[in-house]
Amino acid sequence: MIGSRRLIGHVRASARYPTYVIPLRQLRLTKSYKTPFMAPIPRTPLHQAIRCLSTATPSTSALEAAKHAASLRAVQTHYHPSMRYVGIGSGSTIAHVVSALSSLPSGAANTTFIPTGFQSRQLLLSAGLRVSAIDEVPPYAVDVAFDGADEVDPYRNCIKGGGACLLLEKLISPALGTTYTRGIPIEILSISLPYVLAGLKGLNLQPELRMGGSAKAGPCITDNGNFVVDAKFPAGYKGCAEDEAKRLDCSENVMQLAKVLNGIVGVVEHGLFSQVDKKPEVVYFGMQDGQVQVLGPNCPGK
Numbered sequence: 001m002i003g004s005r006r007l008i009g010h011v012r013a014s015a016r017y018p019t020y021v022i023p024l025r026q027l028r029l030t031k032s033y034k035t036p037f038m039a040p041i042p043r044t045p046l047h048q049a050i051r052c053l054s055t056a057t058p059s060t061s062a063l064e065a066a067k068h069a070a071s072l073r074a075v076q077t078h079y080h081p082s083m084r085y086v087g088i089g090s091g092s093t094i095a096h097v098v099s100a101l102s103s104l105p106s107g108a109a110n111t112t113f114i115p116t117g118f119q120s121r122q123l124l125l126s127a128g129l130r131v132s133a134i135d136e137v138p139p140y141a142v143d144v145a146f147d148g149a150d151e152v153d154p155y156r157n158c159i160k161g162g163g164a165c166l167l168l169e170k171l172i173s174p175a176l177g178t179t180y181t182r183g184i185p186i187e188i189l190s191i192s193l194p195y196v197l198a199g200l201k202g203l204n205l206q207p208e209l210r211m212g213g214s215a216k217a218g219p220c221i222t223d224n225g226n227f228v229v230d231a232k233f234p235a236g237y238k239g240c241a242e243d244e245a246k247r248l249d250c251s252e253n254v255m256q257l258a259k260v261l262n263g264i265v266g267v268v269e270h271g272l273f274s275q276v277d278k279k280p281e282v283v284y285f286g287m288q289d290g291q292v293q294v295l296g297p298n299c300p301g302k
Ligand SMILES: O=C[C@H](O)[C@H](O)[C@H](O)COP(=O)(O)O
Pocket: 011, 012, 035, 036, 037, 089, 090, 091, 092, 093, 094, 147, 148, 149, 150, 159, 160, 161, 162, 163, 164, 165, 166, 169
């Protein structure tokens, strides 16, 4: 499956376990959970994510166990020692993927891993795995990419970028959701901030510059030296589809929004991984009961 990628996901620590995954439009209006994924590849891409089924806030250990189970399943299903290049996303779920890869009985001596940021590079190096950079391998040479996701909808559209690593993740992975509490992460050129904010407000989104938090005065700076703006969906947001018919198709709606975001000058990349921008082929959800659920091409969405 040329052009697709693989992805694995899980519910984030601060998230609530949803009872189901619903389309982006509805999710962002009604739910408050995050679903990470990981995933996959260049020629045979696929993404996987993890989902939990309860409204209770999961304990950290239950969450980590769910991430681990989904990661293990994804690696066992989609990694093969003969693979030459494998993309590795960023975030907490990826630590479980790297752990699963480094403990494979077959080893991974023939594979070079392509990280999407400082954190995943350090993880790979610490695990003794061979690392290279996206600009040191031929385009589209990645066999599969594993990554986490913040949210995933039934169509396998994803929101990513909670860790500000969306740009390189989109490069390695061909691959939305809910009420992503911070909105869609958008990496931008710092000098374009006023224009990007105006453009996003014009779409009726509620943009906010992400700050560095207690560890850094001023804005969050990505691995590429850029700013990140989180664009929230206001209550009752109907998307930016040109007509009602398109709004009826959630996947179409997401694709349209992705295209519009790409058209704003100053936007380097956004965290929507949709049909247009590399949505995952397969998503693995870690469940509270230890099971792993799979959302693939033959599942309800598409
Ligand atoms: O920028 C970060 C990435 O998109 C992460 O894959 C995403 O935020 C999920 O992260 P985590 O695995 O920590 O839930």
